[in-house]
Amino acid sequence: MNDAAQQSRHVMLVAGETSGDTLGGELMAAMKEISTWPLVFSGVGGEAMERQGLTSIFPMTDIAVMGPREIIPRLPLIFRRIRETVHHAVAAEPDIVVVIDSPEFTHMVAKRIARRAPNIPIVDYVLPSVWAWRQGRARAMKKYIRRVLALLPFEPAFLRSVGVDCVYVGHPAIHRVPESGSGKQFREEHGIGADQPLLLVLPGSRVNEVKHLLQIFGDVVKTLAKEMPDLRIVLPTVPHLREVVEKAVHSWPTDVLLVSDEQQKRAAFDAATAALAASGTVALELGLARVPMVVAYRAEALVGWFALNVLKIPSVVLVNLILDRPSVREYLHNRCTPKELLEGLRPLMTDTPERTRALADFDEMRVRMGIGGEPPSRRAAKAVLELL
Structure with missing residues (x-):
């Protein structure tokens, strides 16, 4: 194998809750299986992603909160975790960043990475339900998301209509x-x-x-x-x-x-x-x-x-x-x-x-x-x- 094929690729992944961690773990396993390059992983995840070789920057449980009653008292910690995640991306310069679900956290991270390191491509795995409401948010995603991995087959056509690259990959319910x-x-x-x-x-x-x-x-x-x-x-x-x-x-x-x-x-x-x-x-x-x-x-x-x-x-x-x-x-x-x-x-x-x-x-x-x-x-x- 030549040197180019041997050169590793650094993939940073960011998940914010258990369902995203499951998707992230399955994604990492599949990437390792089909990649022609050795892969290095970093980012934020839980047990499923850690089993595939990720050392999380901080415990994912810090940001896996639901509803205003849980979120409001933890806002200072959540914003600190956002800054730490962005700092890691800027310092480590991964070849690609994949943010997985939990848009309230992951999209704040993605926007800040795109501003500070615009050369790093960012992939969004699990589209927020922008087709249901806040459709203007889909257009805004074009500024910081390179590609969306869609769970539902009607999402690619909707996103292409607003200029966002999207690939249908399938819903976890298929499993x-x-x-x-x-x-x-x-x-x-x-x-x-x-x-x-x-x-x-x-x-x-x-x-x-x-x-x-x-x-x-x-x-x-x-x-x-x-x-x-x-x-x-x-x-x-x-x-x-x-x-x-x-x-x-x-x-x-x-x-x-x-x-x-x-x-x-x-x-x-x-x-x-x-x-x-x-x-x-x-x-x-x-x-x-x-x-x-x-x-x-x-x-x-x-x-x-x-x-x-x-x-x-x-x-x-x-x-x-x-x-x-x-x-x-x-x-x-x-x-x-x-x-x-x-x-x-x-x-x-x-x-x-x-x-x-x-x-x-x-x-x-x-x-x-x-x-x-x-x-x-x-x-x-x-x-x-x-x-x-």
Whole structure:
């Protein structure tokens, strides 16, 4: 191998929370696998990135905070960490910088690096939802971001329209598609017949949201159980919500199977007839798993006003945005009632044209998102190494 091929490349990465650390670790592993140069890593990350050879400048937990109550008292520390990260970039002169998600932190870092060291190319992995609101921010990114690695297939066209280079690499949810046959095994393990209707209930991950939606979802289940006496309910949950969920479903007219294990959750997706879900990333996971669904969300008046008047998108369901049509029915704010949810859910529980159409839409979405193709981390690694 010649000297040029042997010369190492310095890649600086900056992640601000656990999900970004996971993406960063997978990116680093893929880059090491396909790079023709030895790679040196530095920057900010957590356990996943450190396992791949990163020594973090400071503990990522210093900046992994959520919400004003946590952020405000830690602002002095956060701003100090921003300065330290920028100083490291300017002093170390990496060949490229990759900032990963957490835009409130990583984009402040990226802007300052671009001002002080404009020769260093900066890649943004995970686009902030600028297509949903604050679309002017996308144009501003052109000043400090060389390339964006997009998780959603409609993002490149939007960014190119404002002059920002963007490559679609794929969403982490692609990794969470259930294994073929896991649903059949799940049904057998839990005594659910092959043709027995199985409804997934997914009320979200925030305590207040779960408490509120479970009241509404419970009314839906009560009516549906009368109409379908052999109905089974599966509710995936997380440990910190289990007690809240158990208390809420105690009065439901049919037994509710709670699952907390990730593999069991994916198997339940593969086994499900349909789903009643809170708005969020879970709708994308359900679509990729080919589970017909209705999506619900109920917010406080101010949040509801924001969603209706500030968001620049026709839907809050990623499936609909990816397909560019209203495939999944969504019931938001005042429309989030048991009666309306039932009307949308009933046709999905049996063999109907609505159910057939939903499954065909999900197949189309899976193609658009690259299911079965190259892993997102490998696509992302190629897009970064191209700039080197």
